[in-house]
Every structure is written in C-alpha cells, then in structure tokens.
Amino acid sequence: MFNRKTCLAFCAGLALLGQALLAHADLPxxxxLVEKASPAVVNISTKQNVPVRSASAQMPDLEGLPPIFREFFERSIPQAPGGRGQQREAQSLGSGxxxxxxxxxxxxxxxxxxxxEIIVRLPDRSELEAKLIGADPRTDVAVLKVEGKGLPTVKLGDSSKLKVGEWVLAIGSPFGFDHTVTSGIVSATGRNLPNDSYVPFIxxxxxxxxxxxxxPLFNLGGEVVGINSQIFTRSGGFMGLSFAIPIDVAMDVAEQLRATGKVxxxxxxxxxxxxxxxxxxxxxxxxxxxALVAQVLDGGPAAKGGLRVGDVILSLNGKPIVMSADLPHLVGSLxxxxxxxxxxxxxxxxKTLNVAIGALPEEGEEVAASGSGPAKSSNxxxxKxxxxxxxxxRNLDLQGGVVITEVMDGPAAMIGLRPGDVITHLNNQAINSASTFGKVAEQLPKNRSVSMRVLRQGRASFITFKLAE
Known part of the structure; x- marks a missing residue:
C-alpha cells in the first residue's frame, strides 16, 4: 500500500521525469541539417618539403600516427649537421x-x-588538387579553387544576426576523422583576441x-555563420572555448582575394x-x-583629420566604441x-570629427610615428x-616634452617611470618645457586620478596615478 511519503515521492519522480522529457523535446x-550540409564540407591535406632531421636522434616510429601528430614529431627532432639541401615531405590536415x-x-x-601541394578530399572520397587563389594572414582566411562543375555548396548566413545562447554546429576533420559533427551554443559575439585586431570573433x-x-560553423537554419579558427587551451586539446571568424568578415575578404588577390x-x-x-x-x-588616442602617426589620416593625442573616441559612424579593441576592426572594414x-x-x-580613411600599409612596411637644459625636479x-x-x-617627431633623467622615491617610482621615459602630457596639458612640467606638477589635484602620457622606446601610452594628501 502507498503511504503519504511514498505518494509524494512518486509524484515528485513523475514531475522530474516530465521536466526531463520536456527539456529533451526542446533540444534541436x-x-x-547534417544531411544537407555535409556534402559541401571537405577535408584539406597539404604537403610541404621540410629539412631532413638527424638520423642519430631517437626517432619514434611515425608511420602509424595520424599526419597531424607525425608532423609535430618531425618538426621536434633536431636537424642533422650538414643536412642542408636534403628534404622530406611533411603533411598537415584541416577542413574547408x-x-x-x-x-x-x-x-x-x-x-x-x-x-x-594542397589536396581537397570530397565526401565521396574523391581527391582534387587545389590552387591557392589568395590568403589573408590578418584574418586567417584563404580561398582555394578546384576544377569542377555542379559541386555541392553550403548556404551562407548572416553572422551579424547571431545571438548569444543560440545553437550552432560544426562539421570538420579533427585529428583526420572526416565529417565529425559537434554542437554547442554561441558563448559571445564580437570577441577580441590578442594579436587579432581585425576579427570580431564568435x-x-x-x-x-x-x-x-x-x-564551417552552422546555425540551426543550416547556414554558415563562421569559419572555425582557434581554440583557447592549456592542454593542447579542447577546453570549452572555441572561436570562429564571422562569415560576413570572411566573405568580404574572400571577394577581395578573388577579385584582386589582396585585401x-x-x-x-x-x-x-x-x-x-x-x-x-x-x-x-x-x-x-x-579608445584613448595615445599617439597620432605623422602624416596619417587621423593627423590630417584633426584627431589629437588625448582624444577619446566614443563612436565611429554611429557605432559605439565600448572597448578600445572595437575600433581596429570597425576601421579595417571601411x-x-x-x-x-x-x-x-x-x-x-x-566633438564630431570627419576623417578620410586611409589604406592600411602592407605588413612589413614601416610607418613613421608621430640642446638640453639643466635638470629640474618636482618634489x-x-x-628629475x-x-x-x-x-x-626630430627623431621622436615631437614638438615638446621632457625626458626623465632620474627617478627618486615617490609617486613616479610607484607607477613604474624610468630614466629615459619621455613625458609629453600631464593632467591633460601638453608639456613643452621643463618649466611647464614643473608648474603643472605643482598644481596637480589631490586624491583624484591624474593622467600622464609617456613615450618609452617610441611607444606612447597614458598612465594614471593619484597624489595623496
């Protein structure tokens, strides 16, 4: 017979089961989607001639390893002395x-x-040699071309419509396992990564x-919304953070590469x-x-448009600049x-400024950045x-400023200033002489953040500090 406790437990179990069934019913x-999209997803393998490694090194048996691991070991083995000119073939794998x-x-x-050499393997396991049409290291996008007609294609989506929390799916060849399908959700959009100024990652x-x-990264409509590009990892494997190039960014790059071969x-x-x-x-x-302007490059678009050191850029063409890293990819897209x-x-x-956007110099091109008196000191x-x-x-392209000759105990030492640092602005005022620096320093407010613009080895940045009572 059921007693009261048993009935309550039974009802609670049914409720939990119902919730689980409802939750399962809501899963996509x-x-x-996979049946329709998979035929257009390909495996990409490459071959590259690399120097022969030392035969005397303790060489593991590489033949049974997947190519991606084999290449890792090949590159890790020391090169034989006098082995220059001798080469062997290395392989790597990816998707497209x-x-x-x-x-x-x-x-x-x-x-x-x-x-x-680039080989593209289709889902029917046929292989085609691909030609590299163009590549852009700044966004990590490349366009290949194989000979064919009536090939299956993906449906392209609009990555700007992606919302945090929506389901997405990836198809690729992790560790060489073709057409592996994994799914998850969008964790963030417009993510900025170090050394990747031109891509607002998904x-x-x-x-x-x-x-x-x-x-490809697909939304639930079967549309490609991104190109899977990077992971954050401490172990070398997946740790829950992956990043994709928005398809809007990738297609803009691809169209330029197809048209002119460059971006x-x-x-x-x-x-x-x-x-x-x-x-x-x-x-x-x-x-x-x-975005705080720490330096204006001489003769650049910003200098011609009236932008000054110390300006804080709040928006560009109506789009807000929340983080400073928002600015480079917005400017780069123009x-x-x-x-x-x-x-x-x-x-x-x-203030509102109208600036004519210039062309980003090619990688490797250099862009110029924008008699001593007695030492003075501010207690x-x-x-000094x-x-x-x-x-x-002339060398620093400056109209004024002072150089630090000595750092004593005090606020300067605490904020990390060093001899050789050049101070061009203090408390939002331009410093054109040692006497100006002394006057401004003596009038600094107490218990309020004060900014200072410092050049160190040609690199400018603003720092802040507070003077106590």
Missing part, C-alpha cells in the same frame, strides 16, 4: 567548405600556409580540435589604449569606455578613401627631467 535535431558550384573553397590561412563552446580549422583595409594612423576607471575619471568621462564620422571627447567636451612626483634636444624631438 541536427540530422536534417565549398561556396560555389564551380569549385571555390574557404578555409583558414594557417591550414594552407607554406604548402607545396565564441562558442562547440568542441573544436586540430583538423577542425577552416571548417584593402581602412587605416586611421593612431596608437590607442583601453580606458580604465582611473583614465575615465581623469578625462571627465562618466564611465570607462572608448574602404580606403571613405569618410568616417567620429565622436570624441576632448578636454571634457564632445611632488619625485623625478630635462628638455629634449632638437635631435631627440
């Missing part, structure tokens, strides 16, 4: 997807970089591993930094936001020669400074 069914029925394929640049928790690179990007000609809480207070901002409207804060006031800051010589001003 990817089978139809067909975007046109006449054989154009998208993948990652790092999948095909430095390859001597972050997901989709399992991505070596060999997935270059493969033209907008360029502003500034060095920027993040606006933290103290800098925001120093510049009279309500909250930390925007066409050289186009006009950009920027809202900036200067000396506490909001409040604890530094001297005026820049005419030659120093």
């Amino acid at each position: 069914d990817f089978t139809s 997807f067909i975007i046109s029925d006449d054989g154009y394929i998208l993948t990652n640049n790092h999948v095909v970089a430095d390859a001597d 972050q997901t928790d989709v399992a991505i591993n070596p060999g997935n690179s270059g493969g 033209n990007r907008g360029w502003l000609g500034v060095v920027i930094q993040e606006v933290n809480k103290d800098l925001a207070e120093s510049f009279g901002l309500e909250r930390p936001a925007g 066409k050289p020669g186009s006009k950009a409207k920027m809202e900036v804060v200067r000396d506490g006031d909001r 409040r800051l604890g530094v 400074v001297t005026e820049l010589t005419a030659e120093q001003k």
